[in-house]
Amino acid sequence: MESEELQGIIDHYAGEKGALISVLQDLQGVCNYLPEPALRQVSDALHVPLSQVYSVASFYNAFSLKPRGRHHICVCLGTACHVRGAPRVLQEMERQLGIRAGDTTEDMNFTLESVNCVGACALGPVVVADGGYSGQMTARKVSPLLKTLGTSHEENQNDS
Amino acid sequence: MPTLTIDGQQVTVPEKTNVIEAAKTLGIEIPHYCYHPGLSVAGNCRMCMVEIEKAPKLAIGCFTPCTEGMVVFTNTEKVKQARKDVLEFLLSNHPLDCPVCDQAGECWLQIYYMQHGQYESRMMENKIKKSKKATSIGPHVNLDQERCVLCGRCVRFCDEITKTHELGIFGRGNREELDVFPGKQLDNRYSGNVVDICPVGALTDRDFRFQVRVWYLGVQDSVCPGCSRGCNIQIHYNRNRPHHGHGRRVARLKPRYNSHVNQFWMCDEGRYGYKFVDAGDRIISPMLRRGAELQMATWGETLAASAERIRAVNPSQIGVIAWPQLTNEELYLVRRLFVDGLGCKNVSFSVPSKKDGGGDDFLITADKNPNTRGAGEIGLPIADSTGDILQAASRGEFKLLHIFGHDLLSSGLDQPLVESALAATETVIFQGSNSHLTVDRADIVLPSATFAEKSGSFTNFEGRVQRIHEAVPPLGDALPDWQILNRMARALEMGWDYQGTEHIFKELAENVAAFSGLSYCVLGDQGELLGYKPTNEAHIPTEPVTTVII
Ligand code: SF4
Ligand code: SF4
Numbered sequence: 001m002e003s004e005e006l007q008g009i010i011d012h013y014a015g016e017k018g019a020l021i022s023v024l025q026d027l028q029g030v031c032n033y034l035p036e037p038a039l040r041q042v043s044d045a046l047h048v049p050l051s052q053v054y055s056v057a058s059f060y061n062a063f064s065l066k067p068r069g070r071h072h073i074c075v076c077l078g079t080a081c082h083v084r085g086a087p088r089v090l091q092e093m094e095r096q097l098g099i100r101a102g103d104t105t106e107d108m109n110f111t112l113e114s115v116n117c118v119g120a121c122a123l124g125p126v127v128v129a130d131g132g133y134s135g136q137m138t139a140r141k142v143s144p145l146l147k148t149l150g151t152s153h154e155e156n157q158n159d160s
Numbered sequence: 161m162p163t164l165t166i167d168g169q170q171v172t173v174p175e176k177t178n179v180i181e182a183a184k185t186l187g188i189e190i191p192h193y194c195y196h197p198g199l200s201v202a203g204n205c206r207m208c209m210v211e212i213e214k215a216p217k218l219a220i221g222c223f224t225p226c227t228e229g230m231v232v233f234t235n236t237e238k239v240k241q242a243r244k245d246v247l248e249f250l251l252s253n254h255p256l257d258c259p260v261c262d263q264a265g266e267c268w269l270q271i272y273y274m275q276h277g278q279y280e281s282r283m284m285e286n287k288i289k290k291s292k293k294a295t296s297i298g299p300h301v302n303l304d305q306e307r308c309v310l311c312g313r314c315v316r317f318c319d320e321i322t323k324t325h326e327l328g329i330f331g332r333g334n335r336e337e338l339d340v341f342p343g344k345q346l347d348n349r350y351s352g353n354v355v356d357i358c359p360v361g362a363l364t365d366r367d368f369r370f371q372v373r374v375w376y377l378g379v380q381d382s383v384c385p386g387c388s389r390g391c392n393i394q395i396h397y398n399r400n401r402p403h404h405g406h407g408r409r410v411a412r413l414k415p416r417y418n419s420h421v422n423q424f425w426m427c428d429e430g431r432y433g434y435k436f437v438d439a440g441d442r443i444i445s446p447m448l449r450r451g452a453e454l455q456m457a458t459w460g461e462t463l464a465a466s467a468e469r470i471r472a473v474n475p476s477q478i479g480v481i482a483w484p485q486l487t488n489e490e491l492y493l494v495r496r497l498f499v500d501g502l503g504c505k506n507v508s509f510s511v512p513s514k515k516d517g518g519g520d521d522f523l524i525t526a527d528k529n530p531n532t533r534g535a536g537e538i539g540l541p542i543a544d545s546t547g548d549i550l551q552a553a554s555r556g557e558f559k560l561l562h563i564f565g566h567d568l569l570s571s572g573l574d575q576p577l578v579e580s581a582l583a584a585t586e587t588v589i590f591q592g593s594n595s596h597l598t599v600d601r602a603d604i605v606l607p608s609a610t611f612a613e614k615s616g617s618f619t620n621f622e623g624r625v626q627r628i629h630e631a632v633p634p635l636g637d638a639l640p641d642w643q644i645l646n647r648m649a650r651a652l653e654m655g656w657d658y659q660g661t662e663h664i665f666k667e668l669a670e671n672v673a674a675f676s677g678l679s680y681c682v683l684g685d686q687g688e689l690l691g692y693k694p695t696n697e698a699h700i701p702t703e704p705v706t707t708v709i710i
């Protein structure tokens with residue numbers, strides 16, 4: 001991201017109290033993560049110490065300090081999903097993508113994460129992929145899900 | 161001024177006092193981690209829980225202001241259980257590596273566990289590993305994240321006291337970590353203080369780590385000689401393990417509370433500036449020049465030689481460059497001996513240094529001497545500046561120069577002038593603790609004790625007279641400057657017989673108006689201002705004496 005673009009975001013919230021979180025949210029929206037140079041710029045522009053910017057950025061799960069993949073998969077490990085077999089779903093995801101939860105594939109295609117409840121216990125085990133919920137997941141359904149995501153990605157690329 | 165009852169005892173405290181402080185005045189300690197009287201209240205550790213009558217549940221003592229009629233219990237079963245539970249949480253991810261932890265012996269996890277914990281561990285899970293262990297995060301401080309209890313004291317110190325904001329707590333839940341921003345350093349002029357206020361072994365001092373176990377340390381109150389602020393300190397010295405710590409007898413300096421001077425803090429320059437005390441360049445024997453060489457001699461020989469040379473010249477041919485590192489008592493004796501006794505008129509004391517002292521708007525002052533004010537009050541310099549004295553010396557007007565401490569040859573003085581002054585003077589007597597270029601040019605060398613090896617007092621730039629105490633004996637044959645002067649006066653048959661620094665101070669207070677009314681008893685451990693007016697009441701120290709580790 002260019003620093004002018006970031007300055008645009010910052011100016012948008014200029015003068016607002018507590019602008020930090022809003023700026024970081026927009027930044028995350030544009031870049032998919034919070035690049036370090038951008039955090040330094042935010043700190044300077046908002047006169048918030050770097051240590052505090054970093055505290056906020058590392059506190060919320062919605063922010064990532066590492067570049068994230070084009071597709072974002074989140075496996076729920078809340079109690080209800082857990083007892084219905086979510087760990088096996090997660091394991092299968094990790095096996096097929098070749099990464100641990102929290103990591104991103106080398107081709108930057110997928111980021112895999114786990115959460116401790118998305119509030120859709122009745123559908124459990126739940127996987128949230130690019131914002132879409134897939135309920136009653138099983139290990140067997142992992143492969144088709146990844147395929148759909150992968151294709152949609154290719155389509156997007158063809159579109160552009 | 162609310163009156164409340166704590167554990168059955170009544171106490172009246174100023175408005176807004178919290179329960180921890182109120183209890184402290186009764187001698188009741190409420191255990192706590194995150195609360196520090198010099199910082200804002202965070203209320204995050206929950207260790208300070210107390211029971212308050214009519215309150216539905218336990219309250220934290222640090223964040224509960226005292227109110228009229230409040231009834232507090234600090235030791236009920238409920239409170240005891242709460243402390244146990246908090247400790248169990250705090251220790252659940254703690255590595256328990258006390259045997260290799262430098263904090264052991266002064267760690268509040270150890271102390272409170274023994275006092276309030278003592279539970280059976282129920283931990284079956286693996287502990288969460290944190291990212292940094294034994295990592296340096298700045299020139300003076302080492303970080304060990306697993307040992308951190310996330311009390312946030314160090315973060316608040318950097319936010320509120322130095323306002324440099326280097327530290328933060330990052331992440332959340334059981335993965336929270338204390339750290340600096342990636343690529344940044346904890347590098348400010350007061351960074352060592354975070355080690356003092358860290359209640360556990362998470363932040364340790366790179367200078368002190370693994371030098372001596374803290375239980376081998378002795379403690380002596382003193383005053384930092386690093387600048388004219390005169391921060392109150394404790395000298396921690398190696399009491400009985402001389403073979404530990406590479407022969408360093410003084411192991412570390414710690415700030416000592418004084419509300420008038422430094423509150424709870426001290427600067428890094430002062431904190432780590434004591435190395436000269438045990439440095440290899442200490443002068444440990446009197447020396448006399450024999451031919452081209454300075455040779456070791458006895459005190460008897462050296463003092464006799466000095467007295468002989470002093471007697472041989474006219475007082476107007478003597479130049480004295482005193483030293484604002486000397487105590488009030490010693491400066492008084494310098495005046496008594498050279499000015500009042502011999503009638504010498506050429507006494508200066510300050511020598512400009514090469515670099516700027518870099519004072520700031522907190523503690524550090526530009527004048528790097530602890531007793532410039534004292535020297536002035538005692539009536540030094542007489543007439544001349546050091547520059548003038550050297551001018552006169554280089555013109556051959558002096559037969560004898562008595563130099564205290566200063567290294568004129570690496571000072572901010574005009575160097576050719578110093579050279580020609582030293583060359584033109586027949587006898588140069590040097591009296592000081594450490595060797596340097598100027599010492600090599602002396603004819604008589606009198607080894608003196610450092611601030612850690614003697615007693616006396618300094619007057620800070622605001623006129624507060626504060627006491628220092630001997631922590632370790634003078635190295636080798638060195639003697640405190642006041643003793644050297646006392647012996648020299650006797651060699652000159654001046655009829656002196658000072659029995660100790662208190663004896664000298666008493667006389668000083670009688671003879672120098674600014675010091676009148678002062679005595680060691682009045683100075684106490686917090687010092688007292690010049691121009692003190694004794695009241696009829698007995699002298700009672702106005703501040704509670706608080707130790708550094710709180
Ligand atoms: S490093 Fe020490 S002072 Fe800082 S938060 Fe951790 S325990 Fe508290
Ligand atoms: S501010 Fe001055 S007196 Fe205080 S610790 Fe630093 S050098 Fe010593």
Ligand code: FES
Nearest residue numbers: 192205206208222
């Ligand atoms: S000292 Fe009160 S909550 Fe930490």
